[in-house]
Amino acid sequence: MSITQAQIAEIVARVRARRPLVHHITNYVTVNGVANITLCMGALPVMAQAKEEVEQMVEAAGALVLNLGTLWPEQVEAMVIAGRRANQLGIPIILDPVGAGATSLRTESALRLLNELSIAVVRGNAAEMAVLAGPAAGVEAKIKGVESIGGRADPAGIATELARRLHCVAAVTGPVDGVCDGTRCVRVANGHAMMGKVTGTGCMATAVIGACAAVEADFVLATATALAAYGLSGERAAAQSRGPGTFQVQLLDALAELSAQDLLSGVRVKEERAPA
Amino acid sequence: MSITQAQIAEIVARVRARRPLVHHITNYVTVNGVANITLCMGALPVMAQAKEEVEQMVEAAGALVLNLGTLWPEQVEAMVIAGRRANQLGIPIILDPVGAGATSLRTESALRLLNELSIAVVRGNAAEMAVLAGPAAGVEAKIKGVESIGGRADPAGIATELARRLHCVAAVTGPVDGVCDGTRCVRVANGHAMMGKVTGTGCMATAVIGACAAVEADFVLATATALAAYGLSGERAAAQSRGPGTFQVQLLDALAELSAQDLLSGVRVKEERAPA
Amino acid sequence: MSITQAQIAEIVARVRARRPLVHHITNYVTVNGVANITLCMGALPVMAQAKEEVEQMVEAAGALVLNLGTLWPEQVEAMVIAGRRANQLGIPIILDPVGAGATSLRTESALRLLNELSIAVVRGNAAEMAVLAGPAAGVEAKIKGVESIGGRADPAGIATELARRLHCVAAVTGPVDGVCDGTRCVRVANGHAMMGKVTGTGCMATAVIGACAAVEADFVLATATALAAYGLSGERAAAQSRGPGTFQVQLLDALAELSAQDLLSGVRVKEERAPA
Numbered sequence: 031m032s033i034t035q036a037q038i039a040e041i042v043a044r045v046r047a048r049r050p051l052v053h054h055i056t057n058y059v060t061v062n063g064v065a066n067i068t069l070c071m072g073a074l075p076v077m078a079q080a081k082e083e084v085e086q087m088v089e090a091a092g093a094l095v096l097n098l099g100t101l102w103p104e105q106v107e108a109m110v111i112a113g114r115r116a117n118q119l120g121i122p123i124i125l126d127p128v129g130a131g132a133t134s135l136r137t138e139s140a141l142r143l144l145n146e147l148s149i150a151v152v153r154g155n156a157a158e159m160a161v162l163a164g165p166a167a168g169v170e171a172k173i174k175g176v177e178s179i180g181g182r183a184d185p186a187g188i189a190t191e192l193a194r195r196l197h198c199v200a201a202v203t204g205p206v207d208g209v210c211d212g213t214r215c216v217r218v219a220n221g222h223a224m225m226g227k228v229t230g231t232g233c234m235a236t237a238v239i240g241a242c243a244a245v246e247a248d249f250v251l252a253t254a255t256a257l258a259a260y261g262l263s264g265e266r267a268a269a270q271s272r273g274p275g276t277f278q279v280q281l282l283d284a285l286a287e288l289s290a291q292d293l294l295s296g297v298r299v300k301e302e303r304a305p306a
Numbered sequence: 307m308s309i310t311q312a313q314i315a316e317i318v319a320r321v322r323a324r325r326p327l328v329h330h331i332t333n334y335v336t337v338n339g340v341a342n343i344t345l346c347m348g349a350l351p352v353m354a355q356a357k358e359e360v361e362q363m364v365e366a367a368g369a370l371v372l373n374l375g376t377l378w379p380e381q382v383e384a385m386v387i388a389g390r391r392a393n394q395l396g397i398p399i400i401l402d403p404v405g406a407g408a409t410s411l412r413t414e415s416a417l418r419l420l421n422e423l424s425i426a427v428v429r430g431n432a433a434e435m436a437v438l439a440g441p442a443a444g445v446e447a448k449i450k451g452v453e454s455i456g457g458r459a460d461p462a463g464i465a466t467e468l469a470r471r472l473h474c475v476a477a478v479t480g481p482v483d484g485v486c487d488g489t490r491c492v493r494v495a496n497g498h499a500m501m502g503k504v505t506g507t508g509c510m511a512t513a514v515i516g517a518c519a520a521v522e523a524d525f526v527l528a529t530a531t532a533l534a535a536y537g538l539s540g541e542r543a544a545a546q547s548r549g550p551g552t553f554q555v556q557l558l559d560a561l562a563e564l565s566a567q568d569l570l571s572g573v574r575v576k577e578e579r580a581p582a
Numbered sequence: 583m584s585i586t587q588a589q590i591a592e593i594v595a596r597v598r599a600r601r602p603l604v605h606h607i608t609n610y611v612t613v614n615g616v617a618n619i620t621l622c623m624g625a626l627p628v629m630a631q632a633k634e635e636v637e638q639m640v641e642a643a644g645a646l647v648l649n650l651g652t653l654w655p656e657q658v659e660a661m662v663i664a665g666r667r668a669n670q671l672g673i674p675i676i677l678d679p680v681g682a683g684a685t686s687l688r689t690e691s692a693l694r695l696l697n698e699l700s701i702a703v704v705r706g707n708a709a710e711m712a713v714l715a716g717p718a719a720g721v722e723a724k725i726k727g728v729e730s731i732g733g734r735a736d737p738a739g740i741a742t743e744l745a746r747r748l749h750c751v752a753a754v755t756g757p758v759d760g761v762c763d764g765t766r767c768v769r770v771a772n773g774h775a776m777m778g779k780v781t782g783t784g785c786m787a788t789a790v791i792g793a794c795a796a797v798e799a800d801f802v803l804a805t806a807t808a809l810a811a812y813g814l815s816g817e818r819a820a821a822q823s824r825g826p827g828t829f830q831v832q833l834l835d836a837l838a839e840l841s842a843q844d845l846l847s848g849v850r851v852k853e854e855r856a857p858a
Contacts, residue, residue, distance in 0.1 A: 051451045058334040058610040059617050059629050065335050065505040070550055075505065076405070076451030077335050080378040083409035090408065090450065102632040129628070132642065133635035174642065175603045175628030227838070229617040229627065274622055275834030282551030286503070327727045334610040341611050341781040346826055351781065352681070352727030353611050356654040359685035366684065366726065558827030562779070 032301040046072030050092030050244035057099025060230030070286040073241035084112035092244025099128035113147035122150035126236040131161035153201040219298035220261025308577040322348030326368030326520035333375025336506030346562040349517035360388035368520025375404040389423035398426035402512040405452040407437035429477040495574040496537025498544040584853040598624030602644030602796035609651025612782030622838040625793035636664035644796025651680035665699035674702035678788040681728040683713035705753040771850035772813025774820040
């Protein structure tokens with residue numbers, strides 16, 4: 031059985047009906063876009079990272095999104111504290127390992143979170159995810175700052191390898207996104223090249239996954255839904271934009287006004303069995 | 307005697323003529339919008355929160371805006387230090403207790419600032435303000451993250467209660483805003499539902515209050531002016547917007563170009579005596 | 583020999599071809615715009631300020647941009663650590679002394695960075711730069727928060743004085759920008775008054791200088807190129823804007839789509855010998 035456009039449209043409708051709270055511990059570069067895209071998806075964002083309050087905040091949330099974009103050691107501590115409480119309560123955690131591979135601090139912090147917490151979904155670009163899969167995974171990728179460059183590995187292949195090693199859902203985003211839990215894989219072919227020309231589009235993708243994971247416990251399905259709806263919004267925004275500035279604005283409008291009909295006709299997903 | 311549209315237009319003109327410096331110690335989610343809305347109102351924003359410099363910075367300011375949106379303990383210390391200096395110099399302090407009620411840290415930090423400093427104006431949504439008024443105030447409200455949900459209490463009622471308990475001007479914003487000093491109440495009926503669909507519109511309202519309080523010592527009048535001008539800009543921006551992304555952009559343009567004539571014809575305020 | 587429009591167009595093309603990584607340690611007010619303008623210029627931004635990772639991050643960068651907009655002591659330490667490593671590797675450092683003169687912390691931190699590091703380019707408004715030049719420089723300027731007000735000094739004059747005292751390239755931006763290394767001076771007459779009406783346009787100018795300095799070791803030329811291309815984008819954006827909100831959006835589009843032909847016909851630079 032394969033994921034259908036109707037399932038995706040139904041999950042988006044569920045987010046909008048339930049308005050789950052999504053607790054973000056995130057970077058200060060893209061945080062405004064992350065909050066707004068969460069709202070445009072239909073969920074409620076809250077940003078809180080004081081160690082003194084993260085446990086109490088996550089208790090009210092439907093999902094916890096951890097983003098390493100401008101990490102510092104105390105922030106990572108807050109992520110662990112919030113994450114442990116989320117795990118106790120069965121609240122799904124989504125991890126965005128921004129810049130894993132660029133510095134030891136980033137790689138080690140991402141691996142620490144993956145080891146110490148039960149992560150539901152990890153989403154990154156090919157380079158970040160190849161680093162987390164480890165050199166033995168045999169995938170090649172190169173990172174420049176926080177940008178994946180020149181890697182030619184198959185996203186679904188990296189996602190499969192990572193999902194099996196880390197026992198979570200892995201989502202590798204790029205021209206075609208690969209989402210895998212080690213057994214099932216979904217390719218999402220929505221999105222637009224303009225998404226690579228503004229900052230924060232990766233962080234925003236992770237935020238939308240958080241909104242969907244708050245209402246759908248099949249995290250492959252939740253993640254594919256998020257990436258399809260978000261990618262389709264990117265396509266529609268690009269058609270209305272002259273450049274990166276207007277695109278950033280149109281992207282919010284496009285996701286906010288995305289209808290069930292848009293999803294039924296525009297989503298391009300394909301489910302397959304993971305390679306053995 | 308009631309507040310008039312002419313008074314409001316005159317105060318807005320005063321902000322633009324004097325260009326007061328507004329010192330913000332604020333959250334990193336909405337800080338860019340807060341800085342820009344301050345500029346669009348005609349004032350000059352400055353963001354500074356190192357404990358080593360906040361006293362010196364506030365000395366040059368016409369108002370100090372304290373926003374708890376992404377508080378951490380050291381930031382709250384900086385707020386107290388800046389606030390004490392502001393109080394010594396008679397510089398008005400505006401408090402935005404973002405998320406009061408959502409965590410103990412937020413509630414306690416807001417109450418601490420209200421107790422240790424002389425606050426001129428506190429502005430929040432119905433839930434945040436009901437929490438600060440205390441359970442004995444008998445107002446009901448529910449907070450989800452930093453969003454007020456489902457409360458049905460009258461904004462002017464909460465504002466009256468809070469103003470009397472805290473001896474400051476209280477502004478409860480929502481579909482109709484209530485501004486009260488315990489005796490006089492003003493209802494401001496400007497604004498648009500779109501303001502609830504983007505992040506930071508509450509923080510920006512508080513920033514605009516700061517700009518007005520810097521030039522007008524009648525803080526009920528200053529606050530009503532700010533909420534009316536800002537709300538009217540929201541109405542005009544919504545008429546130009548397709549969704550939350552374009553609205554966020556148009557809101558800045560709308561406030562920057564708001565004319566005396568716009569204010570005279572578009573402001574909807576009503577003053578009344580507070581209930582006994 | 584004078585700087586030509588053809589040289590400027592060639593350097594912009596070089597940024598776009600090489601896509602240098604620009605490492606920013608910067609403020610949280612304007613950081614999103616800084617990241618996006620870096621991308622729109624054709625370079626790759628990365629923001630990282632944990633002391634534990636800044637050395638490793640800057641090793642991969644073509645330039646390091648230090649911005650004091652919301653400084654705190656630990657951040658300044660990270661700037662020194664990153665800056666020392668950049669100096670060892672010959673990676674140019676660009677300094678934006680936001681608010682120098684407004685508080686002692688800002689002035690002293692800027693001077694400390696100028697003393698302890700070898701800075702390639704320092705860019706500020708007239709007031710900030712006059713403060714750094716020192717009272718003996720005989721230039722007058724007044725700062726209000728982080729805004730330069732009322733100074734009537736000649737930008738090129740301040741830049742010359744500062745370049746000679748600090749042995750670096752100094753860029754004073756305003757209606758006409760002055761760029762000087764103590765011997766050569768370039769005046770850049772591109773830009774638009776709208777750039778003074780939104781927050782972050784100064785920070786973004788510094789970011790664009792970083793992108794150019796990463797590919798051109800003649801820092802007078804690199805800085806003039808950056809200010810001309812950025813200023814020309816501001817002119818083109820203003821022609822498409824109704825107010826500050828739309829301008830901020832159009833500025834990103836304008837820089838991203840700026841062509842060699844636009845530069846050849848629109849850049850207004852004039853090189854001269856510095857006064858004796």
